[in-house]
Amino acid sequence: MKTTYREAVREAIREAMDRDDRVFLMDEDVGHYGGCYAVSKGLLEEFGPERIRDTPLSESGFVGAGIGAALGGMRPIVEVMTVNFSLLALDQIVNNAATLLHMSGGAFNVPVVIRMATGGGRQVAAQHSRSLDGWYAHIPGLRILTPATLEDARGMLWTALEDPDPVILFEHVLLYNMEGELADDAGPVPIDRAAVRREGSDVSLITFGIGVVKALQAAEGLAEEGISAEVLDLRTLRPLDDDAIVETVRRTHRAVVVDEGWRSGGISAEISARITEGAFYELDAPVARVCGVEVPTPYPEHLERAALPQVEDILEAARALISGKDGTL
Amino acid sequence: MTFPPSPSLPDESDARALLRSMLLIRRFEEKCAELYTQEKIRGFLHLYIGEEAVAAGSLPVLQPQDSVVATYREHGQALVRGVPATTIMAEMYGKQEGCARGRGGSMHIFDAETRFFGGNAIVAGGLPLAVGLALAARMQGEDRVTACYFGDGAVAEGEFHEAMNLAALWDLPVLFCCENNLYAMGTAVTIAHAETDLALRATSYGIPAWAVDGMDVLAVAAATRRAVQSVRAGGGPHFLEFRTYRFRPHSMFDPELYRSKEEVAEWKKRDPIPLLAARMREAGMLDDEGMEALESEVADEVDEAVTFAEEGSWEPVEELTRFVYSETEEVS
Numbered sequence: 001m002k003t004t005y006r007e008a009v010r011e012a013i014r015e016a017m018d019r020d021d022r023v024f025l026m027d028e029d030v031g032h033y034g035g036c037y038a039v040s041k042g043l044l045e046e047f048g049p050e051r052i053r054d055t056p057l058s059e060s061g062f063v064g065a066g067i068g069a070a071l072g073g074m075r076p077i078v079e080v081m082t083v084n085f086s087l088l089a090l091d092q093i094v095n096n097a098a099t100l101l102h103m104s105g106g107a108f109n110v111p112v113v114i115r116m117a118t119g120g121g122r123q124v125a126a127q128h129s130r131s132l133d134g135w136y137a138h139i140p141g142l143r144i145l146t147p148a149t150l151e152d153a154r155g156m157l158w159t160a161l162e163d164p165d166p167v168i169l170f171e172h173v174l175l176y177n178m179e180g181e182l183a184d185d186a187g188p189v190p191i192d193r194a195a196v197r198r199e200g201s202d203v204s205l206i207t208f209g210i211g212v213v214k215a216l217q218a219a220e221g222l223a224e225e226g227i228s229a230e231v232l233d234l235r236t237l238r239p240l241d242d243d244a245i246v247e248t249v250r251r252t253h254r255a256v257v258v259d260e261g262w263r264s265g266g267i268s269a270e271i272s273a274r275i276t277e278g279a280f281y282e283l284d285a286p287v288a289r290v291c292g293v294e295v296p297t298p299y300p301e302h303l304e305r306a307a308l309p310q311v312e313d314i315l316e317a318a319r320a321l322i323s324g325k326d327g328t329l
Numbered sequence: 330m331t332f333p334p335s336p337s338l339p340d341e342s343d344a345r346a347l348l349r350s351m352l353l354i355r356r357f358e359e360k361c362a363e364l365y366t367q368e369k370i371r372g373f374l375h376l377y378i379g380e381e382a383v384a385a386g387s388l389p390v391l392q393p394q395d396s397v398v399a400t401y402r403e404h405g406q407a408l409v410r411g412v413p414a415t416t417i418m419a420e421m422y423g424k425q426e427g428c429a430r431g432r433g434g435s436m437h438i439f440d441a442e443t444r445f446f447g448g449n450a451i452v453a454g455g456l457p458l459a460v461g462l463a464l465a466a467r468m469q470g471e472d473r474v475t476a477c478y479f480g481d482g483a484v485a486e487g488e489f490h491e492a493m494n495l496a497a498l499w500d501l502p503v504l505f506c507c508e509n510n511l512y513a514m515g516t517a518v519t520i521a522h523a524e525t526d527l528a529l530r531a532t533s534y535g536i537p538a539w540a541v542d543g544m545d546v547l548a549v550a551a552a553t554r555r556a557v558q559s560v561r562a563g564g565g566p567h568f569l570e571f572r573t574y575r576f577r578p579h580s581m582f583d584p585e586l587y588r589s590k591e592e593v594a595e596w597k598k599r600d601p602i603p604l605l606a607a608r609m610r611e612a613g614m615l616d617d618e619g620m621e622a623l624e625s626e627v628a629d630e631v632d633e634a635v636t637f638a639e640e641g642s643w644e645p646v647e648e649l650t651r652f653v654y655s656e657t658e659e660v661s
Contacts, residue, residue, distance in 0.1 A: 024468065050468065056498065061491025062456050068461020071446060072396070074468060076461075091488070095451050096458060104439035105430025106652040140653045149565035254625065 001184055006176040008153035008186075008230075009039050009115075013077065016099040016158055018046050020075055023161060026053035026062055029080030036081045037117055037176050048180030063089035063114065067097050067166075070112040075161050083170065084130050085120040097166040098141030109164045113157065119172040119210055119260055120308050126296035129304075131260040133170045133209065138236035144237040145191055146213035148175065151180045152235060154244040155189030163191070172260075191236055194244035200230035203318045204248040206271055207258035208234040211309065215258055218314035227322055237267055246278040247273060253284040253320045258309055263291035285324070288317045332542040336551040341614045343658070345623070346608065347546050350385035351528065351602050353627045354378075354405040356381025360631050361404070361421065365581050369436060369638075373450075374435050377405040379576030381507050382601035384409045386549025387476070387569075390557050396466075396475040398459040401450040402508075406478055411586075412440040414630055422492035424641030431644060432652065434574035452513070453479060453486035460492050463566075471529075472559050476504045482522075484527050493534040496566040504553070504560050505568040508543065510575045515587035531568035543573030544599040572621035576600075596647045 003011075016023045026041060031054040034041035036229040045183035046053040059080060066078035080086045085094065085160040093114065101109045120129030136145045145160060145167060147153045153171070196217050197212060205215035212233045219229035232248045234241065249255050255275055259268040290309045297307050338344050358378050364370045377384070384405035391397070391410075399406045407417055411430055420427030421435045429439045429448070437448035446462065449455035459477035466473035483489050484507065496503045507527055511518055518525045531538035537559070543550040549571060554566040574596040578585050609615035 008362065057489075057496055058491035060488050061495050064454070064457020064488065064492070065461035065495055068398075068426045068458035068463075069465040069468070070461070071458065072462040072465025072469075072473075074465045091451055091454055092457060095454055096449070100439075100447070101431045103429060103437045103653060104447065105425075105427070105432045106355045106656070107429060107441045109655045120572055143654075159449075164657050251372060 001182060002179065003150060003182045004176065005150055005153045006037065006039055006275055008150045008182060009157070009171060010041070010043070012019065012154050012157035013040065013043065014046070014078065014090075016050060016161055017043070019158070020161070022073065024051040024053060024074065025077045025078060025079060026055050026066065027053055028057055028081055030054060030079055035068040039176070059085050059088035059129050060092055064092040064096065066112050066114070067110055070110050071100070071108055076112050076158070077161070078112060078114045080116045082173075083116040083132050084128055086116055093142070093297060094139055098139045099278060101165060102141060108142045110166050111161070111164050112166050113318060114158045114166065115169045115171060118170040119171050119174060120297045120304060121210070123176045123301055125299040126266050129297035131292060133237055134259065134270070136168055137267055139167065139184040142238060144193070144278040145169045146208040146235060146237060147171060147297065148209050148235070148326045150178070150317050151186055151189060154182060154186045155242075156191055158188040159191045161248055170209060174197055174210050175213070178213070192239070192241070194232055194234045194236070194241035196230060196248065197233045198229070200228040200252060201323055202228045202252055202254060203254040204230045204232055204252045205235065205258060205314060205318065206232045206245060207246065208237060210260060211258040214309065214311050215314060217311045218318065221311065221315050222318055225319070227318060229318060240271070240274065242274055242278060249275055249279040250282050253282055253326055255283070256290060256314060256317045256321065258290045258314055260292050260308055261299055262294050265293060284320045288321055290314050290317050330654065332540075332545070332548060335545050336547045337611050338547065338608055342606070344388070344609050344614055345387055346614070347550070348602070349449035349623055349627065350389070350409050350604050351381040351415070351546060351605070352623055353630060354408055355602060356383065356627045356631050357408060357634065360635060362577070362581070364635070366425045369402070370424070370435065373401070374432050374581050375402040376575070376577040377402055379596065379600070380508060380510060380543065380573045381405055382546035382549050383506070383543050383571045386546040387553040390550065390553040391474065394471070394473050395444065396446060396459075396462045397478070398446045398462065398475065399438070399448060399478045400452070400480060401448065402477070402480070403438055403448055404435070407438040407440070407445055409431060410445050410467065411443045412438060412445055416440070418638040419538060419641045421472070422638040422639055422641060425644040426641040428650075430637065439576035451629070453483035453488040453492075455479060456488055456597055458660070459503050460495045460501060463496065463503040464499060467499075467501055474504055474557055474560065475501050476506055477507060478506045480513065481507065481509040481511065481518050481527060482516070482521070484530055485513070485521055489642065493531060493536060497534040497536050500565040502560050503566040504556055505536070507568065507570045508573055509570050510573050511586060512575070512579070512587065514579045515583065517587065528568060528570040536566050536568045537564070538568035538570065540570040542573055543571030544601045545602065546601055546605050566653040572659060622624035634647055
């Protein structure tokens with residue numbers, strides 16, 4: 001069937017609500033407004049205000065309440081309208097959700113799922129355009145998912161809800177309108193492995209979220225130039241699928257890491273380090289990175305475009321690796 | 330502030346139980362301080378001494394199915410709730426026989442058996458959790474009250490106000506127990522709060538709230554009974570401000586530059602333990618012999634806890650990364 005990423009997420013929520021009475025959704029504007037990105041549109045009418053719960057603007061309060069409800073036996077889906085607002089809930093996410101299991105010596109696990117819209121590209125300026133997926137991936141105790149396809153938008157949520165520990169799903173804002181075909185029987189998918197979205201032999205484009213869409217376009221362009229690019233969708237940023245990262249580099253011997261987040265201290269740095277640790281002697285060229293420029297995302301279209309990784313940037317980085325313009329032999 | 334007259338004494342066995350609870354906390358913590366100087370207990374150690382009436386008076390009102398959320402100054406709550414003194418002490422030693430396998434230490438007492446959800450060392454960090462626990466109970470249709478302990482310092486945090494609003498808005502079965510000991514670490518309420526009547530702050534959310542003499546265990550028990558009864562009957566969240574005082578420094582590192590010895594001495598005149606003991610003596614419920622028997626019982630319990638902790642074992646370093654994620658079989 002033809003569907004969108006938005007509808008796939010909605011269907012995932014609906015399925016979870018149907019399957020398990022313990023599941024409920026809460027965030028600002030999920031109910032009467034229908035969701036900031038219209039993801040939860042219609043769900044209030046279907047499930048009622050107890051389970052599609054509008055919250056006040058209290059990110060720390062309701063994220064903490066989601067954690068508490070998880071401790072109390074529920075399976076909450078806590079939406080945080082955008083990752084930008086999650087900074088107001090960091091104490092609850094880091095000090096409680098990620099930590100309670102360990103600090104209690106295994107006595108209390110926290111089966112909460114937190115969904116956040118993430119990323120830039122909509123000209124909404126710095127405070128609404130952050131890409132902090134890599135930040136969250138720094139925290140032991142969390143599982144970080146980045147659905148980039150309709151199948152993952154549809155299938156990751158239920159698997160996340162079955163996980164006994166806190167899971168954060170990052171949904172890139174530019175993906176909600178993505179259209180495509182989804183199998184009628186699409187359902188839960190595994191959340192612990194990366195996926196090769198396009199096979200290739202000359203260079204690996206390693207990325208996640210919106211980067212997957214851009215990398216696939218870049219791979220198309222590279223193919224026209226006779227360069228065979230493999231696209232690895234990481235899918236999960238914590239834990240990283242080290243095997244998949246090493247395997248793709250073994251096949252292509254060159255890697256470009258694409259991350260909308262900043263380069264310094266970002267997840268791209270971690271991926272690059274893991275390639276060095278696990279596949280150093282497989283490399284024919286240094287690992288290249290295409291990342292967000294180190295600036296708070298600006299408002300004007302031309303500047304925002306320049307600040308975020310674009311298909312042309314990926315093309316250029318891949319070409320440079322192949323031609324040796326990056327300084328390698 | 331003047332409080333209403335203290336409630337009358339309960340029967341002898343109840344009065345004795347209250348006295349015993351307070352005494353156990355006092356002696357247990359005195360031992361902790363000693364063990365700290367011997368370097369058996371390390372890290373931060375926040376003693377509750379002086380505030381015993383709050384835990385001893387309020388916690389016995391709760392039922393086993395209820396939930397408790399506490400702070401980093403939670404030995405008293407844990408003991409009264411029924412977390413064994415042995416596993417609390419082992420936790421402070423960092424031994425794997427501790428109630429949190431030694432992973433948390435003094436500030437992070439957790440116990441699933443008694444629904445004791447920590448031990449939260451971020452001021453006000455436990456309040457949203459309590460709201461969530463209460464929300465879960467409500468959604469599951471379970472008769473469960475969540476009691477949430479926090480200090481005056483928490484009232485200045487945003488999370489406090491978010492939690493008050495959510496609990497009141499959703500009419501949740503939470504009892505907020507504010508232990509106002511007049512200082513957030515070394516910052517007096519008068520230099521931290523524009524409005525120092527903390528109960529009044531809760532009433533602005535439509536939450537029934539009142540201040541209680543936190544040095545009088547009978548007043549604490551009476552107020553808690555009234556509040557818990559109302560919460561359990563569907564009356565929504567309630568708020569009790571227990572006016573109390575910490576006799577010891579904030580932690581073992583605190584030189585106490587922010588308050589005078591005279592002030593501490595003045596409060597010690599209202600030490601909750603002698604206060605209750607004197608009333609029991611007056612009523613003929615306690616004599617020297619009775620007090621000695623109580624002291625001896627409590628000393629045995631503390632000794633047993635120390636022995637248990639001493640005999641405990643260190644978790645092998647190979648297990649360091651356990652409990653970062655659950656060990657139950659995951660669905661893939």
